[in-house]
Amino acid sequence: MHPAKLKAEIAMAESSSAIIADELKVSYSSISNVINGKSRSKRIEKRIAEIIDMDPEVLFPPTKTTVRRTSEQMQRSA
Structure with missing residues (x-):
């Protein structure tokens, strides 16, 4: 899925990269890198x-x- 579409899907689910980062106790950039396909994290x-x-x-x-x-x-x- 294209990163922009993925970000839109996350927003429609009433969440955000920052919320996910807080939940998982990782940096915002870690979430962004996964969304943009620059890194992988199961x-x-x-x-x-x-x-x-x-x-x-x-x-x-x-x-x-x-x-x-x-x-x-x-x-x-x-």
């Missing part, structure tokens, strides 16, 4: 999903993990 994602009545896995889908090869592995494949 606890924050779960609370946001609860507030707007959505499944956290749908609201914040898993991201692909980058697998890095060691220099040894790269030499073997060359």
